[in-house]
Each structure stands twice: as C-alpha cells, then as structure tokens.
Amino acid sequence: MKRLGVGGWIILALAAVYFIGPLVLTVIFSLWEGRGHYGISAYVTLLQRPNIVRSLVVSVELALATCAALVVLLVPAMVFMNLYAPRLRPLFEFIAALPFVVPAIALVAGLSALFSGPEWLIGTPFYLVIPYFFLALPYAYRAIDVGIRAIDLTTLTEAGQSLGADMGQIIRLIVLPNLRTALVGSTLLTLAVVMGEFTFANVLLFHTFAVLINEVGQNAPTEAAALSTLSFLITWLAMAGVLLAGRRGGVQLSGAR
Amino acid sequence: MRFIIPYFFIFAFVAFAALFMLAPTAMLAAQAVTGEDGFTFDYLLALGEYRYLVAFRNSIELSAVSALVGVIAGGLIAHTVLKPSAPESLRSAVTSFSAVAANFGGVPLAFGFVATLGSLGLLTQGLKSIGIDLYSMGFTLYSITGLTVVYCYFQIPLMVIIITPALQGLRVEWREACENLGATPAQYWRMVGLPVLLPSLFSSFILLFGSAFSAYATAYALTSGNLALLTTEIGNVLSGDVMSSPQTGAALSVGMIVVMVGVLGLSAAASKRASRWHK
Numbered sequence: 001m002k003r004l005g006v007g008g009w010i011i012l013a014l015a016a017v018y019f020i021g022p023l024v025l026t027v028i029f030s031l032w033e034g035r036g037h038y039g040i041s042a043y044v045t046l047l048q049r050p051n052i053v054r055s056l057v058v059s060v061e062l063a064l065a066t067c068a069a070l071v072v073l074l075v076p077a078m079v080f081m082n083l084y085a086p087r088l089r090p091l092f093e094f095i096a097a098l099p100f101v102v103p104a105i106a107l108v109a110g111l112s113a114l115f116s117g118p119e120w121l122i123g124t125p126f127y128l129v130i131p132y133f134f135l136a137l138p139y140a141y142r143a144i145d146v147g148i149r150a151i152d153l154t155t156l157t158e159a160g161q162s163l164g165a166d167m168g169q170i171i172r173l174i175v176l177p178n179l180r181t182a183l184v185g186s187t188l189l190t191l192a193v194v195m196g197e198f199t200f201a202n203v204l205l206f207h208t209f210a211v212l213i214n215e216v217g218q219n220a221p222t223e224a225a226a227l228s229t230l231s232f233l234i235t236w237l238a239m240a241g242v243l244l245a246g247r248r249g250g251v252q253l254s255g256a257r
Numbered sequence: 258m259r260f261i262i263p264y265f266f267i268f269a270f271v272a273f274a275a276l277f278m279l280a281p282t283a284m285l286a287a288q289a290v291t292g293e294d295g296f297t298f299d300y301l302l303a304l305g306e307y308r309y310l311v312a313f314r315n316s317i318e319l320s321a322v323s324a325l326v327g328v329i330a331g332g333l334i335a336h337t338v339l340k341p342s343a344p345e346s347l348r349s350a351v352t353s354f355s356a357v358a359a360n361f362g363g364v365p366l367a368f369g370f371v372a373t374l375g376s377l378g379l380l381t382q383g384l385k386s387i388g389i390d391l392y393s394m395g396f397t398l399y400s401i402t403g404l405t406v407v408y409c410y411f412q413i414p415l416m417v418i419i420i421t422p423a424l425q426g427l428r429v430e431w432r433e434a435c436e437n438l439g440a441t442p443a444q445y446w447r448m449v450g451l452p453v454l455l456p457s458l459f460s461s462f463i464l465l466f467g468s469a470f471s472a473y474a475t476a477y478a479l480t481s482g483n484l485a486l487l488t489t490e491i492g493n494v495l496s497g498d499v500m501s502s503p504q505t506g507a508a509l510s511v512g513m514i515v516v517m518v519g520v521l522g523l524s525a526a527a528s529k530r531a532s533r534w535h536k
Contacts (some may be wrong), residue, residue, distance in 0.1 A: 029373075109494075113288050134274075198477070198478070227368070
C-alpha cells in the first residue's frame with residue numbers, strides 16, 4: 001500500500017474520478033424526477049413502454065443465436081482444421097482478422113449492396129446473426145485457438161481412437177469438455193457484444209435493445225440513463241462470467257491482435 | 258469416407274466467410290468504381306471534395322487524439338498497478354474493470370455521458386452552480402473534443418488490457434542491472450525501459466486508432482450523424498439521410514478499409530520488432 005508513490009496515487013485517483021464519476025452520475029441522473037425529487041419513476045415508465053420487452057427479447061435471441069452459430073460453424077471447423085488440414089491455418093487467421101480491417105459500417109454497406117433478397121433471409125431480425133458472427137469472430141477465434149493449443153489435440157484424438165472411440169465420441173467426450181473454458185469465455189463475450197450492438201441493427205432497421213436505447217435517449221434523457229445503467233449491469237455480469245471462466249487468461253479481449 | 262465430415266465443416270466455415278464477408282467487401286470495391294457507363298474513378302476522386310475531406314480529417318483527428326490519450330493514460334495506469342509493491346486486490350480490480358469498460362461502448366456509453374456532461378448533465382450543472390459554465394466556455398459534448406472525452410472511456414481500458422503483457426515482459430534483471438550500475442529510475446526508463454517498450458506502445462497506438470476509427474454507434478447516438486465522421490457519413494448514405502449515390506458510400510467504405518489495412522500492416526511490423534526482446 002505504501003510504495004505506490006505520490007505519482008501513482010495521483011494517477012489512480014484521476015482514473016477513478018474519470019471512470020467511476022460518469023457511472024455514479026448516470027445512476028443519479030436516472031433517478032432524477034425533476035425539482036429536487038429522486039425516485040424510480042424513469043424505470044417504471046420504461047417498463048410501461050410497449051417495445052422494451054420485445055426489443056430486449058430480440059437482442060437476447062440474437063445473442064443466443066450468434067453463440068449457437070459460433071459453436072456449430074466455428075468450433076468444429078477449427079478443431080478439424082487443426083486435426084486434418086493444419087496447412088489451412090493462415091487462411092483461418094486471415095478470415096479471423098478480416099472483421100478488424102473491414103469496419104462494421106463498411107460491412108453493412110457491402111451486405112446491403114450485395115443482398116437485396118431473399119425475403120426469408122433479410123426480412124427477419126435473424127439476418128443480423130450473420131454480421132454478428134463476424135463481429136464476434138476475432139474474439140472467439142482467439143479464445144478457442146488458445147484453448148486448442150493448450151490441449152494436445154492430436155495426442156488426445158489418437159488416444160481416443162486407439163481405445164476404439166469414433167470421431168463423434170471424441171469430439172463430444174474429449175475435445176468439447178477440454179475447450180469448455182474457452183467456449184464459456186467466448187460465449188459470454190459474444191453475449192456482451194451483441195447486446196450492445198447498434199451499427200448493424202440501426203442501418204438494417206431492426207428494433208434491438210441498443211436501437212431502443214438510442215430512440216428513447218433522443219427525447220427522454222432520464223429513461224436513457226436508466227437503460228444505460230441496465231446495459232452496464234448486463235456487460236458487467238457477462239464480464240464477471242468471462243473472468244470467472246477464464247482465470248487462466250484463456251480469453252483475450254477487444255482485439256488485442 | 259469418414260474424412261468427408263471434417264472437410265465438410267471446414268468448407269462450410271470458409272464458404273460462409275467468403276459469401277458474407279469477402280464477397281460484400283469485394284462488392285464495395287466493385288461498386289466504388291462502377292458508374293452508369295461502366296468503369297469510372299469519379300466516385301473515388303469525389304472523396305477529394307471538401308465535405309469528405311472534413312470527414313476524413315475529423316475521423317483521423319478524433320482517432321489519433323483519443324488513441325494518444327489512451328496510450329499515455331492507460332500505460333501509466335497499467336504501470337502503476339503492475340508495480341511489485343501494488344496490492345494484488347488493486348491489480349485485479351483494475352483488470353476486471355478494464356475488461357468491462359473496454360466492452361462498454363456504443364449507445365449506452367453515449368447516454369451515460371449525456372447524463373454527465375451533456376448540456377443538462379449533472380456535472381455540467383454542478384460546475385455551473387459554482388461558476389464554471391463549460392458550455393459558455395466553448396465546450397460541447399457534441400463536438401470532436403466532446404467525442405474524444407467519451408472515446409477515452411473505452412480507449413484507456415483497452416490500452417490497459419493490451420499493454421499489460423508487454424509491461425510484464427520487462428525483466429526485473431534489466432532494472433536491477435541498471436541499479437547496480439548506478440542508473441537513476443529516469444535513466445533506466447529513458448535508456449532501457451522505453452526503447453524496449455516502444456514497438457509495443459506503437460502497435461497499441463495503432464490498434465486504439467483503429468478501434469476509434471471504426472466506431473459508429475457512440476458518435477451517431479451523440480450527434481445523430483450531424484458531425485462529419487467517415488462512419489457517420491457512410492451511415493447517412495445508407496439510411497438515405499443525404500442525397501448521395503450508393504457509390505459514394507462504397508467509395509468512403511473503401512477509403513476506410515484502405516486506412517485500416519495500412520494501420521494493421523504497421524501494427525504487424527511493430528509487433529514483429531517488439532517480439533525481438535521476448536524469446
């Protein structure tokens with residue numbers, strides 16, 4: 001405690017003011033009812049809005065669908081690539097890096113230029129699962145890659161095979177349980193990212209949670225503050241999950257590569 | 258026969274990426290150079306118009322300044338909590354908070370700052386009541402300066418996360434060797450610490466630059482697209498708020514992608530240099 005030095009304490013104090021200040025003020029602001037009164041009326045009004053539950057449900061559904069897409073599409077592809085086609089690794093790395101290079105707003109421009117149908121694809125909110133998959137791809141790829149490298153996939157597979165297991169059993173009983181930390185980490189991260197995602201939903205005109213916050217915020221600031229508070233709590237819970245699941249540093253956050 | 262299933266999954270993933278990631282990007286490039294009479298450079302050349310130059314300049318200024326503040330503040334915070342004398346609880350509190358704050362961007366962050374520093378925000382009103390009127394002093398949250406303040410809220414934590422491994426890679430032996438040779442802490446940092454860290458700092462700066470450069474939601478929620486940034490300009494074209502052709506949006510997108518490719522290339526080169534010290 002004593003040896004951080006004066007400079008260290010000043011830095012931490014300034015950081016605390018900048019980072020905790022807006023959070024506290026946002027909570028207080030959301031409780032403000034005008035003329036010196038404070039209460040939870042903003043939260044009550046929110047619950048009475050017709051769209052709130054619907055948009056929250058849409059966002060949760062999208063988050064879950066994106067996680068499912070990652071598990072079905074990415075995880076087996078990465079496991080099999082490592083087992084059968086390690087020469088494709090550079091291609092996989094390239095694909096995983098693409099979402100950094102192509103900003104969300106550019107991807108959505110490209111998607112709307114390329115696809116104007118069919119209606120069953122682009123007409124439902126679940127169309128968003130496609131861009132969200134790529135939004136989550138860099139984080140998920142990194143987390144799963146770390147997980148796969150940490151276990152000796154080839155040896156485990158050969159051991160399983162020599163004991164008479166088929167590929168399905170090996171994946172289900174050996175590979176997936178060993179990747180659990182990485183999977184939980186990337187799932188929760190995806191959850192946090194999708195719950196707050198605004199760019200794609202707004203441009204493609206789907207009514208998700210973040211789009212609702214924006215709509216509310218343009219004319220009802222205290223309700224928007226209440227929604228921001230809720231949203232921060234959601235992010236906080238998801239991250240607490242990530243940190244608990246990935247104690248060994250299995251998850252790398254926010255595109256550090 | 259049993260090898261078909263694995264290759265099917267690999268193929269499915271690559272095909273999915275090709276169809277929904279590569280193809281749209283290629284489509285943008287094609288659209289940017291296709292006019293009514295076929296191939297044309299008009300739309301790319303139109304990026305030289307004043308309003309797009311302003312958008313480019315605003316985007317680059319906002320990204321560069323918020324990245325610089327992020328690198329310095331985040332670096333100092335990480336350095337402080339990583340000191341061996343810092344309590345473990347402080348270290349894990351800062352790490353956890355950084356993980357949350359770095360992912361707390363977009364619309365909720367924007368309205369959090371409206372509640373704090375908006376014209377009716379609590380901090381603005383509080384300062385006004387003690388005689389400091391920010392808005393009459395020329396500050397507004399809905400400007401490049403205001404956006405910079407907001408962006409730092411995710412840039413600084415991002416920096417803490419990115420730079421921590423590099424700071425942990427500074428070997429205690431180097432510092433002890435310096436002390437044994439009679440160097441002051443300032444000399445250690447100037448001649449050993451910073452030169453070793455420089456490539457990591459540079460590549461962190463580049464990544465923070467990219468994260469601010471491609472941010473759309475925060476800026477849109479705060480300014481409704483009225484402040485010219487590259488991302489909001491593209492958004493305006495897409496939602497039909499301005500009278501521009503889709504090709505202009507495509508050309509702007511291509512411009513952004515070119516900047517991002519350059520940025521990532523520089524970062525890769527810097528990381529390569531950084532890894533020399535960590536065998």
